Amino acid sequence: MSTNDPSELEQIPGIGPKRAKALRVAGYETLDDLEAATEADLRDVAMFDDILARDIKAMLNRDADDVVPVKQPNVVTPDDWRVTERQLAHIRTLTDDAPSDLVGTTALDVRDQLEFAMAPELLGFRQVCGRVVTHDSATGEYHPVPNATVHVEDTDCSFLSRFPSDLGYGWFFPFDCTRETVATTTTNECGEFCVYVPLWDIDRVLDFRRERVCLPEIVRPRIRDVLERPEEFPDPVNPPEPRPEPRPDPGFGRLFDPGVFERTAELVGEDVALRLGAGTERGDFGDLEPEATTLLDRPAFPEPPEPPLPEGFLRPDPEERLELLGDELPVDPEVIAAVDPDRLVGPFLRCRDVFVPEWRTFVDVPDITFRVTQDFDGDGTQETIYSEGFFDVRWNEEQSLDVDLVADDAANSIPTCDGLTPENVECETPSIESIGLLPTRSPIYDDATGYARRINRPKPPGSSTRPDGTAPFAGTLQLHGCHRFEEASYYRVLYSYEGGPERPFTGHEWHVPAIGRDPVHVQPSATDGWYPILDVPYLESYYGENLNDNPLLFPYWVLNWNTRGYRDGSYEVRLQLGDSDMDPLSVTSPSSTITVDNRAPNLDIGGIVWGPTSEPPEEWDNEITESCPRIERPSGEDIGIRVTFRAWGKHFRSVEASAHGCGRNPTLVQPSSSGRSNRYSYWHESVGDRSHRQTVVFEVPAGYQQGAYRIRLRGVSRAFNPAGGGRGPSTNWEYDTDYIDSHFTRLISITDA
Structure with a gap:
């Protein structure tokens, strides 16, 4: 290369x-x-x-x-922004000198013509940048949507809000909406775009919201917003002290305050809460922060829950809806008839310090919204893949204005926005050149074992250096390689599992993004794994037009391999070329070894014993064996909980044991934590270190509240995925990541005798 x-x-x-x-x-x-x-x-x-x-x-x-x-x-500039009638109406509230012919002119024209007639602070622009992505609910990953059209729209919409009294969030049902497109742009290969928005138009949106209680707080919530809403959590969680802007990141450790984890899981889902909890595992001094911190700015509800609604409200026919509801809802019947029960946006977090009725109508709410289209089915027509983009942008924030637009599952997305391109590779013979973004070369990758060497390396005790590791691959792997040779029309990828017979990969399909065109749907041409080489003649036939160059962003992408459908272990993988009849050519690539392991570490608690701290822990004999354990704490006496656990797995990386309680967390006293921690952690010390057994003791003082306490284990595998979601390329593949983990929890009720 x-x-x-x-x-x-x-x-x-x-x-x-x-x-x-x-x-x-x-x-x-x-x-x-x-x-x-x-x-x-x-x-x-x-x-x-x-x-x-x-x-x-x-x-x-x-x-x-x-x-x-x-x-x-991929940017909407001020010279692209076209003034609408509604925008002109607002401009006239800011100056008496606005000419009537501004409609259809650009934002730059407005600045030039009204430079001395409008307040200077309203003549500038703010940059809003965003990504169009799809969300994989199975893995929690986001995948970019390239070459989609982003429509920037001037929107006025009325809403019926629904905030159930027993929930911390609610939904909006839009109706009587009008939209005007002010500009369009396309997403780049990473699904990214930017828009320069005139400050006078942002003022139009904010001016309306500032005049109405609560509306300035309504915005698409991020995960950090959920953690910063202490009023959403039950007692005895105390709200933090007021903090100046910009606010620091909410502490991940707060997830394990009493009741917080359960409430967070209720709001954003247990999987997300568990992944956030992984952020509490910090490295040594000077190590990079855990990747889990990136979760904070992700959407809190990538797959929004449905709101609880009266049965009659869900009827599609407006007259039937009105007849069934009668006077059940305190809402104008015309509004009930106007809304579409299947068209809703949210959820949004409930406003603070103000009573929010269960039902409320807002009329003619202005906003600057995004709609995204893409011809995902190849019929020549752009289909909408994202709409209802109300309250996407936090217009009143002083920080950067970034948005994530989560498109429909039907959108054509790609696992990564980078790969081998003609600009960074030269091919002399067939070969597998990279697994995802990780090059198949030493010292980053070990071809003999199929491991990545610099990911999740061991931490030997007493040493400041870390030897090479054995990190297997997991998840969906994008294989890139050299397969474009004059005599070849087809190729296939062959594999041998654990030294067994060689066979082709079959049945895999994917979409390769192309510049200015719809992605190419790659499908096998035969049942024995042959794929067409996507050269210019093939693509001319595919698109039905003449091409002067290959438009594919990743022309060397040879396989999209979902390893979860295969056995864990070692694979020998190589490219085989075929002629126009799919007969194998004599030229083949050398094999590359790829070790795959999608298994999480095993966890087990072998025993839980409690006793008074006035006695040595090894003498305690109050063993907890029941499925719903309960400890009767002697009045006025400090007690301890002794936990013996084990973590193991072929590619075991680390384990953490922690205790969480009511009001305050129990303190780890054995092994000693100097009284400052409620958790014990261990990292594998050598590549052959595949298990860890430990006994830990947590202290629960007499002054700690009665209630439910939790012992939690978390095990992490060395496995990783090199598709580009982590810090790999930016650190030359020398970093730690927690792509696969497992959890084990025991609840214990503590009451005073």
Whole structure:
């Protein structure tokens, strides 16, 4: 593999590798080609629009001393923003000098024409950047949606809100909505886009909300918002002291305050709560923070729950709905008839310090919203994959305005937005070049064993250095390799499991993103695992048009392998090329070893014993064996709980044992924690260290409250996934990650005798 010098096209401001490739696909190889092209010609190039075509031509034709700005890719600039009637109405509330012909002009025109007529602080712009993603409910991962069209819309909508009295959140049912598109852009290969929004339009949204109690707090909640809402949690959790902005990250340890974990799991789901709990496991001084901290800014409800509703409300026919509900709801009958019970947004966290009725109507609420479309079924028509984007952006925040738009499951997404491209690889013979983003080369990867060497390495006691590790692969793996050779029309990926007979991978399908076009649906051409090589002739047939270059973002992607459908163990994997009749050619690749393990560590509590701390723990004999254990604590006496546990697995990485209680957490006293911790942790010390057995003692002083206490174990595997969701490429694959873990919990009731 090698990195080639950028082409002369990439020397043009605003033209990176992807747009340069789009130009080559359209037949423009050199600057001379661009100079000969007209603006109309360039507008027809994928990822180009009127403004970019104009700027490129102006740059090529400029004098040496001229400076010509070039539009940024995947960005809605102030020159793209078109003024609507409603926006003009608001502008006229800010100045008496607004001309009537501003509708249809750009935000830059507004700034130029009203520079001395409007408050200067309203003439600027704020950048809103976002990602369009899909959510994998099985793994909790987010996958980017490339080449989707993002419509920025000026929206006015009325809402019927539903905030059940026994829940900390509620929903909105939109009705009587009007939308006007002010600009569009496309997502890049990572599903990303940016929009420059005029401050006078943000003022229009905020002005309406500031005049109404509670509305400024209504916004799509992030996980951090849930943890920062102490009033959502039962006693005895105490709210934190008021904090200045910007607020520090809420402590993960708070998840294990009494009642907090259960309430968090109720709000955002137990899987998310458990993953957040993993963030309490911190490394040594100087280590990077756990990856779980990235969860804080993720959507709290990527798969929103349904609201509790009266049965009659769910009827699709408005007249039947009104007849069944009668006077049951304190809502105008016209509103009940206008809403669609299947069209709702939320949930949103309940407003603080104000009474929120169960039902309330809001009329003509302005917002700047996003709608996303994509031709995901290849029929030539753009289908909506994200809508109802109300309250997505936190317009009143002083920090960066970033949004995650979670698209429908039908959207064409990709596991990662990076991979082998013609710009960073040279192929001489068939080969597997990378597993996900991890190169198949030493010292990062060990081809003899199929392990990654720098991920989750051992921590030998008394040593500041860490030897190479044995981290297996897990989850869905994107294999990239060299398979494009003149004599080959097809290829397949062969594997041998644990030295057994060689066979092809079969039945796998995936979508490869392309520049300016719909993703290519890759399917096997035969039952024996042959796939077509996606070269220019094949793609011309696929798209039904002539191509000057290959438009695929990842032309070396040879397999999307979901390892969860295969046995754990060692695989020898190699590429085999075939001719136009799918007959094997003599040229094959050397094999690459990939060790797979999707198993979480095993956990077990071998015994729980309690006794008074006035006696040595080894002399305690009050063994807890029942399934619903209860301790009767002697009045005024400190007690301890002795727990013997074991964690084991072929690729065991670490284990943590912790105790959690009512009001305050029990303290770990054996092994000693200097009285500052409620948890014990152990990290494997060598590659052969596959299990750990330990006895720990937690102290529960007499002054601690009665109630439910919890002993919790968490085991973590060395396994990881190199698709790009972690810090791998940025750290040269030298980092720790907790991709697969397991949990074991025992509840104990403590009452005073």
